[in-house]
Amino acid sequence: xxxxxxxxxxxxxxxxxxxxxxxxxxxxxxxxxxxxxxxxxxxxxxxxxxxxxxxxxxxxxxxxxxxxxxxxxxxxxxxxxxxxxxxxxxxxxxxxxxxxxxxxxxxxxxxxxxxxxxxxxxxxxxxxxxxxxxxxxxxxxxxxxxxxxxxxxxxxxxxxxxxxxxxxxxxxxxxxxxxxxxxxxxxxxxxxxxxxxxxxxxxxxxxxxxxxxxxxxxxxxxxxxxxxxxxxxxxxxxxxxxxxxxxxxxxxxxxxxxxxxxxxxxxxxxxxxxxxxxxxxxxxxxxxxxxxxxxxxxxxxxxxxxxxxxxxxxxxxxxxxxxxxxxxxxxxxxxxxxxxxxxxxxxxxx
Amino acid sequence: xxxxxxxxxxxxxxxxxxxxxxxxxxxxxxxxxxxxxxxxxxxxxxxxxxxxxxxxxxxxxxxxxxxxxxxxxxxxxxxxxxxxxxxxxxxxxxxxxxxxxxxxxxxxxxxxxxxxxxxxxxxxxxxxxxxxxxxxxxxxxxxxxxxxxxxxxxxxxxxxxxxxxxxxxxxxxxxxxxxxxxxxxxxxxxxxxxxxxxxxxxxxxxxxxxxxxxxxxxxxxxxxxxxxxxxxxxxxxxxxxxxxxxxxxxxxxxxxxxxxxxxxxxxxxxxxxxxxxxxxxxxxxxxxxxxxxxxxxxxxxxxxxxxxxxxxxxxxxxxxxxxxxxxxxxxxxxxxxxxxxxxxxxxxxx
DNA sequence: CGGGACATTGAACCTAGTCAACGTCGGTGG
DNA sequence: CCACCGACGTTGACTAGGTTCAATGTCCCG
Numbered sequence: 001x002x003x004x005x006x007x008x009x010x011x012x013x014x015x016x017x018x019x020x021x022x023x024x025x026x027x028x029x030x031x032x033x034x035x036x037x038x039x040x041x042x043x044x045x046x047x048x049x050x051x052x053x054x055x056x057x058x059x060x061x062x063x064x065x066x067x068x069x070x071x072x073x074x075x076x077x078x079x080x081x082x083x084x085x086x087x088x089x090x091x092x093x094x095x096x097x098x099x100x101x102x103x104x105x106x107x108x109x110x111x112x113x114x115x116x117x118x119x120x121x122x123x124x125x126x127x128x129x130x131x132x133x134x135x136x137x138x139x140x141x142x143x144x145x146x147x148x149x150x151x152x153x154x155x156x157x158x159x160x161x162x163x164x165x166x167x168x169x170x171x172x173x174x175x176x177x178x179x180x181x182x183x184x185x186x187x188x189x190x191x192x193x194x195x196x197x198x199x200x201x202x203x204x205x206x207x208x209x210x211x212x213x214x215x216x217x218x219x220x221x222x223x224x225x226x227x228x229x230x231x232x233x234x235x236x237x238x239x240x241x242x243x244x245x246x247x248x249x250x251x252x253x254x255x256x257x258x259x260x261x262x263x264x265x266x267x268x269x270x271x272x273x274x275x276x277x278x279x280x281x282x283x284x285x286x287x288x289x290x291x292x293x294x295x296x297x298x299x300x301x302x303x304x305x306x307x308x309x310x311x312x313x314x315x316x317x318x319x320x321x322x323x324x325x326x327x328x329x330x331x332x333x334x335x336x337x338x339x340x341x342x343x344x345x346x347x348x349x350x
Numbered sequence: 351x352x353x354x355x356x357x358x359x360x361x362x363x364x365x366x367x368x369x370x371x372x373x374x375x376x377x378x379x380x381x382x383x384x385x386x387x388x389x390x391x392x393x394x395x396x397x398x399x400x401x402x403x404x405x406x407x408x409x410x411x412x413x414x415x416x417x418x419x420x421x422x423x424x425x426x427x428x429x430x431x432x433x434x435x436x437x438x439x440x441x442x443x444x445x446x447x448x449x450x451x452x453x454x455x456x457x458x459x460x461x462x463x464x465x466x467x468x469x470x471x472x473x474x475x476x477x478x479x480x481x482x483x484x485x486x487x488x489x490x491x492x493x494x495x496x497x498x499x500x501x502x503x504x505x506x507x508x509x510x511x512x513x514x515x516x517x518x519x520x521x522x523x524x525x526x527x528x529x530x531x532x533x534x535x536x537x538x539x540x541x542x543x544x545x546x547x548x549x550x551x552x553x554x555x556x557x558x559x560x561x562x563x564x565x566x567x568x569x570x571x572x573x574x575x576x577x578x579x580x581x582x583x584x585x586x587x588x589x590x591x592x593x594x595x596x597x598x599x600x601x602x603x604x605x606x607x608x609x610x611x612x613x614x615x616x617x618x619x620x621x622x623x624x625x626x627x628x629x630x631x632x633x634x635x636x637x638x639x640x641x642x643x644x645x646x647x648x649x650x651x652x653x654x655x656x657x658x659x660x661x662x663x664x665x666x667x668x669x670x671x672x673x674x675x676x677x678x679x680x681x682x683x684x685x686x687x688x689x690x691x692x693x694x695x696x697x698x699x700x
Numbered sequence: 701c702g703g704g705a706c707a708t709t710g711a712a713c714c715t716a717g718t719c720a721a722c723g724t725c726g727g728t729g730g
Numbered sequence: 731c732c733a734c735c736g737a738c739g740t741t742g743a744c745t746a747g748g749t750t751c752a753a754t755g756t757c758c759c760g
Contacts, residue, residue: 190616192624194700200616215602216609221616244602248594251601252565258608259566265615266540266550266571272622273661274542277748303707311623313749318708334707334757350544627716653739663717668740684725684739701760708755715748723740730733 003120004028006047008038008064009082010056014105018051021109022116035059039067042074049078049116051103065099069160070169072177072236076158078119082107100161158234162186168209168224168232175213175220177237181205184230188222189308199309200265202227204291211257214240227305272311275350281320282348284310285330289339299337353470354378356397358388358414359432360406364455368401371459372466385409389417392424399428399466401453415449419510420519422527422586426508428469432457450511508584512536518559518574518582525563525570527586531555534580538572539658549659550615552577554641561607564590577655622661625700631670632698634660635680639689649687 005027009015015031022029030045032038036059042050050068054061061081068074081102100122103115159182162168168179168186179186181203188201188209200222203209213220214237243250271280284306288299303321307314321337324330329345331338339345355377359365365381372379380395382388386409392400400418404411411431418424431452450472453465509532512518518529521540529536531553538551538559550572553559563570564587593600621630634656638649653671657664671687674680679695681688689695 190620192620192700194624196624198620198623200619212609212612215605216613217606218609218613221613245598248596248598248601251598251605252594255565255601255605255608256567258605258612259562259568262562262608262611262615263566263568263571265612265619269550269615269619269622270540270542270548272619273548274544274546302705314706315708315750316748319748322708350542664738665718665740666716669716672740704757704759706755706757708753710753711751713748713750716745717747718745719743721740721742723738725738726736728733728735730731 002026002028003049003116004030004045004047005116006030006032006038006042006045006050008032008035008041008050008052008056008061010034010053014053014082018112021112025113027116035061035064038064042068042077043071046073047077049080049119051080051082051116053082055084070173070176072158072234075234076160078123080115080119158236160232160234162226162230162232164226164228166226168226169220171221171223172219175210175216175218175237177235178211178214178240179209179224180233180235181207181209182231182233184232185227186224186230186232187227187305188224190222197308198311199305200268201261202288202291202309204293208257211254212261215244215254215258227301277310277312277316277320278323279348279350280310280312281306281317281324282329282345285337285339286342286345288337289342297339299339300335301337302335352376352378353399353466354380354395354397355466356380356382356388356392356395356400358382358385358391358400358402358406358411360384360403364403364432368462371462375463377466385411385414388414392418392427393421396423397427399430399469401430401432401466403432405433420523420526422508422584423588425584426510428473430465430469508586510582510584512576512580512582514576514578516576518576519570521571521573522569525560525566525568525587527584528561528564528590529559529574530583530585531557531559532581532583534582535577536574536580536582537577537655537658538574540572547658548661549655550618551611552638552641552659554643558607561604562611565594565604565608577651627660627662627666627670628673629698629700630660630662631656631667631674632679632695635687635689636692636695638687639692647689649689650685651687652685 005022007015007018007022007029009018009031010033012033015033019029019031030041030047032041035056038050038052039059041047042064052061052064059067061083065079065081068077068079078100081099082105083102084105101115101119103111107115162184169175171190183205186203186207186209187199188203189197189199191197209224209232210220212218240250244254271283275283285299287309288301289297292299301309303314303317307317310317321330321332325332329339329341331340355372357365357368357372357379359368359381360383362383365383369379369381380391380397382391385406388400388402389409391397392414402411402414409417411433415429415431418427418429428450431449433452433454451465451469453461457465512534518536519525533555536553536557536559537549538553539547539549541547559574559582560570562568590600594604621633625633635649637659638651639647642649651659653664653667657667660667671680671682675682679689679691681690
C-alpha cells in the first residue's frame, strides 16, 4: 500500500533529505517549505500522515497543527512533529495540542521510517478497534435511506485522540462539523467573567457534540474539553449538509437531539435557580451515576468538575460529600464516589 | 354564507328548540346530546361555532372546552356557553378557560341569533385585522417552496384569544402543534417542587412557542401562560409534519430556532449559577428592554414575574430596583420601569 | 524524597431569602 | 358614595446557607 506523506519543513537540506528517503521507501511525498504552503497542500491532498517542523517563520508548527485540527477533513490525519530541541516544555505543549508523535532532529533514515510506519500501524489498529464501536452506533440507523447514508459517513471514521484536559473546541469558534464521542468523557462548559466555570453537559461514549452550532451555522456556545483521554469521531459539516437537504429523516433525528438538549437545559435551569446545595449536588451525582457504565457504577470525577457541574464552590462540594457519606448516602475515596442509597438521593429535600 | 353550528346540550327540549331556530335562520346545525358526542362531532365537522351547555352528566361543558382547545384544529372555533345559573363564579371560570361568550338560559330566539351572529362578526373582524399582522410574518418566508407553503398554513389563521393569566399549555401536555404570538406577551415557566416559579422564556409578538415539544413528539417541558391579553395563532402538528418531510428548508428554519433557544438557555444557566442578584436583575431588565417595542421602551412587568425571570425572591427584586433607582440606572413607578442608563446596566459588576 | 495537584476542614463573613408589617391602588358591594 | 377587600409593592429585622480565605492533609509522579 502506498502511503501519501506531507512534509512541512523550512530548512531545504532536511526537507529534501526526508523526501528522498520516503520516496525511496515507495511512498508519495508532498513537500512544503513553510506553514502556509503546508496547510494548503494538506487540505488539497489529504495525505495519510503529516510531518511538520515546529520552528518555522510566519506560521509555525503549532499554528499548522491548530489549523488542520480545526478543519474536520484534516483533523484526523496523524501528525508528527520534527523538532531540533530536545526541550521537554516544547514537546509537552505539542503533545497537549494533539500531535501524535515527534522526532528529534537530527534523525536517521531508520528512525524516520519507523516513526511513519508505527504511526500508520497504530492508526490502522485504532480503525479496526473502533469499527466495532462505530458499527454499534445504532441510534441513527434505520432501514431508511438517509440514516443509512449517515451511517456510511460515520463509518469513514475520522477518529482523533484527545488527551485529558485537551480542548476540542472553544466557545466562539465557528461550528465546522460535529463530533461523536467514542470513548472517554467530554465536558462542555461556559466560563463566567470572573473565571468560574459551569459545566453545561457531560458526554460519554456514543454521545454527540456541537450539533446545535453546526446546524445553526453559528459559533459554539460553549467550550468542549476532554475530562479524560478520549477518542472522538469527527464528522465534517459538508457531508451532513447534503444529507439534510436530501433526507428528511436525518433532520428529524437531529431535531430530536436538540429538543432533548433543551429539555435537559431547562431542568438544569430550575435547579440552579432554586435548589439548595444539597439537592443540586444530589442531582449532579445522580446524573453522573446514570451515565457511568462500568459494572460497579463508581463515579470518577474531580471535586472541581463536580462543583462546576452543580454550580457551587469546590469547598462546599467537599463538605457536602462528607455529610452525604456520614449519612450513608454515598461512599467516597479520593475522587471515586459510589452511590449507596439511590432512593434517598433522589428524594433529597431542598 | 351558510354557517355550520354545533349545539351540545343534554336537555332534549332546549336542544331541539335551538336546532329549530338556527335551521330556520338558514344555518347548518349539528346536535349532540352529551359532551363526548359533542367532541366527536366537533372534530369530525369542524363547525364555525359551538354552543355548549355547562352542566351535563359525564363530560361537562368545561371538559368539552378543554378537550377542544387542546386540539389545534378545533382550538380556534368560537365557543359559547349555555348556562342556566346566572352564577358569576361559574361564568368567570368559563371565561377564564377561554370561552368566547355565554348565554344565560332561558334565552329567546333573538338573543340566540344575536349571540351567534355577533360572535361570527367579531371573528371576521379579527381575521381581517390579523391578516395584516400575519402577512408581515416574513421570518419564515423566502422564495423557496416549503417556506411559502408554511406561510400558506399560517395564513389560515386559526387565531385564539387568551386573557391575562390564562394558560396556553401545561408542562406535561403532549405537544400537538405550535403557536405564534400575534400580540400580547406569553411566558413559559417551570415550577419547582416548592411552588416557586422560574420563567424560561418571554415571548412577545412574532415569536414561536412549543416548537421543541412538537418536533420531538414529546410533552411540553414548561407551562405557557399569557402575561397580558394575547392573540395566538395555532398551527396544528399534522400540517407541519408534511412540510417537514417534503421541504428541507422548513426543517432548517426550525433547527435554527431550536439552536437559538439552546444558546439563550445556556447563557441563562451561567447567570443563575454564578451571578449576583444585582447582575441577574440587570440582565433581566436588559432582556425585557430589548423586547419592548413601544416607542418609549417602558417595561411593564409585575415584581413577581421579574423575580421568577431572574430566579430570586420578590422582596429582593423590590429592594434592588430601589437601589437601581437611587443610582440613576432606572426610573420606576409601580410596575412600570424605564431604563435610563443602558451602558451601566450592561456593565454591571458581579 | 520533594513538589504539585487535589481534597479536607475551620472560621469569618456576607449575600439574599424569609417573615412580618405597612402602604397604595383599584374594584366591588353595601 | 364610602368602606372594605384583595392584589401588589415597599421596607425593616433577622438569619440561614454558602462563599471565601487560609491552613493542613493526602496522594501520586518524577
